[in-house]
Amino acid sequence: MIKIEGLKKSYAGRPVLQGIDLSVKAGEFLVVLGPSGAGKSTLLRCINGLALPDAGRTVIDGKVLDLKRGTRGKRPVAMIFQHHNLVKRLSVLKNVLVGRMAGLSSFLSMLQLFPRQDVAIALDCLARVELAQKANSRGDQLSGGEQQRVGIARALAQQPAVILCDEPVASLDPKTSRIVLGYLKAICKEEGIAVICNLHQVDYAVEFGERIVGLSGGRVVFDDTPDNLTSEIVHQIYPGLEDPGIARVLKPRPASQPVLAPMIATATA
Amino acid sequence: MSFGTLQLVLRPPQGRFGWWGVGSITLAALVFLWWAALGSQINASNLWNGIPYMVDFLVRMMPPNPEFLERLWRPALESLQVAVWGTLLGVVIALPVCFFAARNLSPSPVVFHATRQLLNCMRGINEIILALIFVAAIGLGPFAGVLALAIHGAGMLGKFFAEAMEDIDEGPLEAFRSAGVGPFKTFFFGVLPQVLPTWLGTIFYRLETNVRQSTVLGMVGAGGIGFELVSSMKLFKYQDTATCILVILAMVLIADLVSSRVRALIR
Numbered sequence A: 001m002i003k004i005e006g007l008k009k010s011y012a013g014r015p016v017l018q019g020i021d022l023s024v025k026a027g028e029f030l031v032v033l034g035p036s037g038a039g040k041s042t043l044l045r046c047i048n049g050l051a052l053p054d055a056g057r058t059v060i061d062g063k064v065l066d067l068k069r070g071t072r073g074k075r076p077v078a079m080i081f082q083h084h085n086l087v088k089r090l091s092v093l094k095n096v097l098v099g100r101m102a103g104l105s106s107f108l109s110m111l112q113l114f115p116r117q118d119v120a121i122a123l124d125c126l127a128r129v130e131l132a133q134k135a136n137s138r139g140d141q142l143s144g145g146e147q148q149r150v151g152i153a154r155a156l157a158q159q160p161a162v163i164l165c166d167e168p169v170a171s172l173d174p175k176t177s178r179i180v181l182g183y184l185k186a187i188c189k190e191e192g193i194a195v196i197c198n199l200h201q202v203d204y205a206v207e208f209g210e211r212i213v214g215l216s217g218g219r220v221v222f223d224d225t226p227d228n229l230t231s232e233i234v235h236q237i238y239p240g241l242e243d244p245g246i247a248r249v250l251k252p253r254p255a256s257q258p259v260l261a262p263m264i265a266t267a268t269a
Numbered sequence B: 001m002s003f004g005t006l007q008l009v010l011r012p013p014q015g016r017f018g019w020w021g022v023g024s025i026t027l028a029a030l031v032f033l034w035w036a037a038l039g040s041q042i043n044a045s046n047l048w049n050g051i052p053y054m055v056d057f058l059v060r061m062m063p064p065n066p067e068f069l070e071r072l073w074r075p076a077l078e079s080l081q082v083a084v085w086g087t088l089l090g091v092v093i094a095l096p097v098c099f100f101a102a103r104n105l106s107p108s109p110v111v112f113h114a115t116r117q118l119l120n121c122m123r124g125i126n127e128i129i130l131a132l133i134f135v136a137a138i139g140l141g142p143f144a145g146v147l148a149l150a151i152h153g154a155g156m157l158g159k160f161f162a163e164a165m166e167d168i169d170e171g172p173l174e175a176f177r178s179a180g181v182g183p184f185k186t187f188f189f190g191v192l193p194q195v196l197p198t199w200l201g202t203i204f205y206r207l208e209t210n211v212r213q214s215t216v217l218g219m220v221g222a223g224g225i226g227f228e229l230v231s232s233m234k235l236f237k238y239q240d241t242a243t244c245i246l247v248i249l250a251m252v253l254i255a256d257l258v259s260s261r262v263r264a265l266i267r
Helices: A040-048 A092-097 A106-110 A116-128 A144-157 A174-191 A202-208 A231-237 A258-268 B018-039 B044-061 B066-101 B109-124 B127-138 B142-166 B171-178 B183-220 B226-234 B238-266
Strands: A002-011 A014-024 A029-033 A055-060 A077-080 A162-166 A194-199 A211-216 A219-224
Touching: A002 A040, A014 A040, A014 A055, A014 A194, A014 A211, A014 A219, A029 A174, A029 A202, A040 A077, A040 A162, A040 A194, A077 A144, A077 B171, A092 A116, A092 A144, A106 B183, A116 A144, A144 A162, A144 A174, A162 A174, A174 A194, A174 A202, A194 A202, A211 A231, A219 A231, B044 B238, B066 B109, B066 B142, B066 B183, B066 B226, B066 B238, B109 B142, B127 B142, B127 B183, B142 B183, B171 B183, B183 B226, B183 B238, B226 B238
Parallel strands: A029 A194, A029 A211, A077 A162, A162 A194
Antiparallel strands: A002 A014, A002 A055, A211 A219
16 A cells, blocks of 8 residues: 655746645556646656655555665665666666665676576566566667566566556557556556556556546646546646547546536636 | 859858958958967978978988897887786776766766866876876886876776766666665666777777877887887987888787777677
8 A cells, every 4th residue: 555645846946746645555556647747757756766755755555665865775666667768788687687686785796696586586577578588688679668568577576565657658659558558457466566657648548547646737636437537637637638539538428427526626726 | 242143152140240250250360370380480491491301311211121120029019018008007097086077977066077177187198298207206117108108098088988977878777776776786787888888999999099109108218119219210220210110100000900890899
């Protein structure tokens, strides 16, 4: 169970996150929707300490996550990036071992010596994304989709409680995107890892998300199942959106939904 | 403006002073060049009158004395040895310094600028001058040459190493940080693989330069083939001088060839 409480962050006086409260259960696949600049990336970076929040905290299974920069050692939060962020000239296996590296000896690592158990975990994670046969390929010999799967394996090797994904499929084609998100969802379910996944494609959000959080202007404007996502709310999240296709990916629903009205009202206010 | 069927197409100068600005800058540049020519006493007639003496010099060098090779191969190899260790020590000195000279890895801007200036100073002093200092300090011989090349080379290598690190993709470093990996392992697995090809290329380029430099270090008593070059000239044995120059040329060409081959291989 991951609880994010009262997260606030501003850059150069411009508020980016204005008090975010979220909780994600183990094994839950949460999608964060929102336009560029809504604070999706900042939210994830504040959760894992790549950015320091001005206020608020993250509690994982009852323990407050220490976000101080430079905190080393094993982390219960793993991250998957839009641009994979693999070391291209390193082998695939070593890229995955990065997920194990926090606990390992610097000296032995420098000699390219790794504990057998950690290598086994890394290989196992590679097998989970069906890339075991590529363990000895160089990072840049893989296709974009494969590189992102290695990114997933690296995050999984960290054996985290939560995996954060920052636009993991933004630079992939639709078919590859679906495969990558499929692996993520499977891992989420089978390992019971909570996933917080930033997306900007509404259709993937509806297809893969178990819960969708809409972010707009640094606030949560929607937090519910994809079934309750209406085209009004999509327009709320993406102001000025002109895309008649959006209605097609949303679940058809009865005409009026009074339950949602107050939420839209508060968000507009 | 047009000349018959031809038309002059020129974009008018965009600066505040228009054509007047361009004209005055051109004039200033010409005055500067004239001033520099006066100072360096550039003189076409001196060059013209000197041609017979140059021809005389070349004629006296002919043919190069092949017997001199016998005395030359030892100092030639010494020059090579000086170049190799000068390069290696330069790398050893540059490595710990270069992290502080990389804008993105340096702990603070003050450290960054201080380190860059230190490297500039090391690089700013010519090898021959450094060699003179080291000969005075530790005595005649090739080791003074090694130290001279190491100091000057470290200045250049440190700067190039640092610039290579400034150009890396920092995305992977973020991945290391979010996995909680410490700075040493982050450098070793995140930075080094990215800069290694550039670094090796720089080192081989430096080795090539050092081979060229090491052939003149002997002039100030810092070992190698340069000593033979100068003494043969002082004794007016120009045929020996010619042999020396040919050997130096061969060494430099071979170093150049090997270095560019190796650098092409790494890429």
